Amino acid sequence: MSTATADQESVQIRRGLPWYLLLWRDKFAFASAIWFVLLLSFVLLGPAFLNETAIRLDLSARNAAPGFEHGWLYIFGADPLGRPLLPRLMVGARNTLAIAGSAVLIALTVGGILGMIAGYLGGLVGAAIMRLADVISSFPSLLLALVVLYILEPHVMNIVIVLAITRTAIYLRVTRAEVLELRERVFVDAARSLGGSSTHILRTHIAPMIAPMLATIMTVDFASVMLAESALSFLGIGIQPPEITWGLMVSQGRNYLTQAWWLAFIPGLAITLTALSANLLSSWLRTLADPVQRWRLEAPKVEKAAK
Amino acid sequence: MLRYIGRRAFQSAIGLLILFIAVFFLARLTGDPAKLMLPINADEALIQEFRVREGLDKPVAEQFVRYMGNVLQGDFGHSMRRNVSALDLVLTAYPVTLQLAFITMAIVITAACVVGSLAAYRPGSPLDRAATVTSLATASSPDFWVAITAILLFAVTLRWLPTSGYGLDIKYWILPVGVLFLRPFGMLVQVVRASMINALSSAFVKTARVKGMSEGRIIFVHALRNAFLPIITVAGDQMVGMLNGLVIIETIFGFPGIGKLMIDAVSARDFPVVQASILVTAIAIFTLFIVIDLIYVALDPRIRHT
Numbered sequence: 126m127s128t129a130t131a132d133q134e135s136v137q138i139r140r141g142l143p144w145y146l147l148l149w150r151d152k153f154a155f156a157s158a159i160w161f162v163l164l165l166s167f168v169l170l171g172p173a174f175l176n177e178t179a180i181r182l183d184l185s186a187r188n189a190a191p192g193f194e195h196g197w198l199y200i201f202g203a204d205p206l207g208r209p210l211l212p213r214l215m216v217g218a219r220n221t222l223a224i225a226g227s228a229v230l231i232a233l234t235v236g237g238i239l240g241m242i243a244g245y246l247g248g249l250v251g252a253a254i255m256r257l258a259d260v261i262s263s264f265p266s267l268l269l270a271l272v273v274l275y276i277l278e279p280h281v282m283n284i285v286i287v288l289a290i291t292r293t294a295i296y297l298r299v300t301r302a303e304v305l306e307l308r309e310r311v312f313v314d315a316a317r318s319l320g321g322s323s324t325h326i327l328r329t330h331i332a333p334m335i336a337p338m339l340a341t342i343m344t345v346d347f348a349s350v351m352l353a354e355s356a357l358s359f360l361g362i363g364i365q366p367p368e369i370t371w372g373l374m375v376s377q378g379r380n381y382l383t384q385a386w387w388l389a390f391i392p393g394l395a396i397t398l399t400a401l402s403a404n405l406l407s408s409w410l411r412t413l414a415d416p417v418q419r420w421r422l423e424a425p426k427v428e429k430a431a432k
Numbered sequence: 433m434l435r436y437i438g439r440r441a442f443q444s445a446i447g448l449l450i451l452f453i454a455v456f457f458l459a460r461l462t463g464d465p466a467k468l469m470l471p472i473n474a475d476e477a478l479i480q481e482f483r484v485r486e487g488l489d490k491p492v493a494e495q496f497v498r499y500m501g502n503v504l505q506g507d508f509g510h511s512m513r514r515n516v517s518a519l520d521l522v523l524t525a526y527p528v529t530l531q532l533a534f535i536t537m538a539i540v541i542t543a544a545c546v547v548g549s550l551a552a553y554r555p556g557s558p559l560d561r562a563a564t565v566t567s568l569a570t571a572s573s574p575d576f577w578v579a580i581t582a583i584l585l586f587a588v589t590l591r592w593l594p595t596s597g598y599g600l601d602i603k604y605w606i607l608p609v610g611v612l613f614l615r616p617f618g619m620l621v622q623v624v625r626a627s628m629i630n631a632l633s634s635a636f637v638k639t640a641r642v643k644g645m646s647e648g649r650i651i652f653v654h655a656l657r658n659a660f661l662p663i664i665t666v667a668g669d670q671m672v673g674m675l676n677g678l679v680i681i682e683t684i685f686g687f688p689g690i691g692k693l694m695i696d697a698v699s700a701r702d703f704p705v706v707q708a709s710i711l712v713t714a715i716a717i718f719t720l721f722i723v724i725d726l727i728y729v730a731l732d733p734r735i736r737h738t
Contacts, residue, residue, distance in 0.1 A: 256443050256446070256447045259717075259721055260447045260451050260454075262672050262717070264454070264710075271462055271699075272461060272462055275461065275463065276462075294669070295666075298665055298668075299662065299665050302661055302662065302728070306734070309734055338626060338662060342623075348571060348572045348574075349619075351574070352574040352576060352615075355577075356679070356680055360679070360695060360699075372576075375576065375577055375580075379580055382583075382584055382588075383584075389580055390577075390581060393576075393577030394577075396574050396577065397569075397572050397577070398572075400572030400573075400574075401568055403572075404568040404571065404572055405565070408564060
């Protein structure tokens with residue numbers, strides 16, 4: 126249906142618009158991009174300039190409310206030790222983003238590859254991989270985290286590994302389910318009868334078909350991994366103070382919820398905004414990559430006329 | 433089909449055994465319960481007595497053999513902290529988690545299918561934009577943070593609902609179910625929408641339209657059924673996460689569920705309770721996996737399990 130509309134209105138569509146114009150066409154995605162640029166500058170500049178202020182105690186500003194009373198660094202208030210919230214947020218951004226990002230990438234790579242093998246080959250190998258996935262996902266992530274972090278130490282890299290292991294199964298299962306269906310399609314049969322090897326078929330014919338589905342899950346997963354990290358911190362087994370992450374700030378602020386709501390609220394808001402921005406950007410990217418949908422960005426006015 | 437179920441059950445049993453062995457030995461790597469449970473100034477004799485009583489003085493392999501023997505006779509041992517059967521503790525806690533999980537998932541799947549399908553019907557329409565942004569926002573909100581913010585707003589400031597507690601009264605369930613609903617809902621709406629856009633552009637939908645079928649029937653009967661595979665996969669994974677215990681929600685809202693029991697047992701190194709709760713949750717989860725695979729077959733006859 127959408128293709129038909131696109132054909133009728135194609136006169137007005139301008140091809141080859143630069144990407145930043147296409148980004149501007151989607152206002153939500155544009156706002157998200159700005160948020161990420163802001164975050165990146167936090168990540169790059171924050172630690173260099175603000176490490177000192179993020180841990181400086183100022184007992185006169187204990188639980189200071191958001192405002193300008195104690196200077197601009199205290200615009201979001203201060204924690205029970207009088208450490209200003211804004212620099213802590215900036216320093217925490219780096220840990221939070223790096224942990225979630227690397228965990229998701231590892232889970233996607235491992236889960237995607239294993240899922241394609243399980244779905245395409247089936248048989249004994251497939252069954253073995255799927256039972257392995259069953260074991261992993263029925264293994265309580267908390268116990269896994271506890272074991273890994275007690276034996277090794279609660280170092281950033283180990284937390285990434287724990288988070289990646291717990292998220293692998295979903296990519297594995299989604300990939301397998303899709304491949305199970307795709308391998309019965311005619312174009313796969315055609316590729317096979319033309320002599321395409323399994324790796325060739327998986328890479329050039331099947332992978333592009335499942336990529337959008339995986340991308341949808343991946344970006345939403347980025348949020349849940351950030352949350353999982355904060356859950357580990359909440360239970361006292363994640364990143365340990367004096368390291369700073371947003372999740373840790375939320376859990377620390379929880380104890381002062383009734384006296385100083387901003388301590389938990391603002392870092393949580395930062396997590397939410399970041400996750401939301403990632404999702405909005407990915408939805409824009411998906412529209413951009415989809416030939417059936419792309420015209421909506423290239424001709425936004427047509428969209429209104431077509432209704 | 434029965435043979436398939438039988439074989440899956442057998443494979444699951446092997447998986448369970450691997451999990452069980454792994455848990456037994458890994459749990460013992462995390463620390464010594466004697467040091468945690470006895471007072472800090474307890475002398476050697478007391479510690480030794482505790483170890484002998486709990487059978488911790490034997491080599492780990494011997495402990496394992498003895499434990500497996502007892503389990504096969506249905507004896508999961510006693511909690512080290514309280515003199516209660518470990519299995520009893522688990523079986524009283526699990527229904528709480530199951531109720532919470534099933535109620536929430538039933539609402540999530542229904543709501544996500546309706547909202548996702550309507551959004552997919554006209555991609556790019558205001559309804560679609562609204563549904564997409566809302567679902568992205570709920571999927572992006574950390575339940576941990578939403579829970580404490582909701583408590584602050586509805587329980588502390590407005591005093592409409594209790595801050596925490598467990599009971600039959602619906603007022604205890606509104607906040608936990610409401611908070612738990614958000615993220616799976618947001619995630620599922622995305623999947624429903626993507627899958628439905630795909631299904632609605634298929635030839636069979638055009639055929640149905642040509643035959644003069646009502647749009648409602650096309651969307652919710654024919655397209656939705658064909659779009660259901662990825663939906664089931666993701667919903668199933670969310671359900672698995674819930675069956676493993678809703679630690680955050682149960683801790684924050686004071687629900688005596690399996691998640692809270694497990695985290696308490698793990699941090700106190702109460703091994704019998706840890707093992708019993710993991711075994712029971714794993715059985716539930718493996719059963720769910722088999723059910724999901726059967727649903728695949730029921731929905732799409734092209735998939736055959738032999």
